[in-house]
Amino acid sequence: MRADILQYSVKLLARREHSTLELQRKLLAKGFPEPLIEATLQRLAADKLLSDERFAEAYVQSRMNRGFGPLRIEAELRERGTPADLIKAWVTPNAQYWREQARKTWRKRFGREPKDYQERARQMRFLQQRGYTTDQINTVFKGASKNDGF
DSSP states (O other): OHHHHHHHHHHHHHHSOOOHHHHHHHHHHHTOOHHHHHHHHHHHHHTTSOOHHHHHHHHHHHHHHTTOOHHHHHHHHHHTTOOHHHHHHHOOTTSHHHHHHHHHHHHHHTOSOOSSHHHHHHHHHHHHHTTOOHHHHHHHHHHHHHHTTO
């Protein structure tokens, strides 16, 4: 049984990084006993195969690349059991690069300034659902006509 849980865990970690809580949930769902899961998680962490820090870094980068903002990424990391200090280290909502990321996401999705108030509200809702702050969204629309040639 020990070899099975270790083999299954390594197989999951080979596909992508997992947080400790994520891996624990998957092992519980597979039916492995809790004491064995705890021992396996400790061994994987000691062997540096399981790292919440590596998970947080990879997850933030992946979600940023897909156009998600800091609020959404932060919430998703909390759901996956990432410690608060790691979330704070990898997601800093007030950083300038989030404003640039919001602009990039907006440009990729819409590519042009909204024609009317309804269109602007729709575009703003899109960015809000993606997890950008109000300040970041407003920055996109304040500079849209100046910076994008509209």
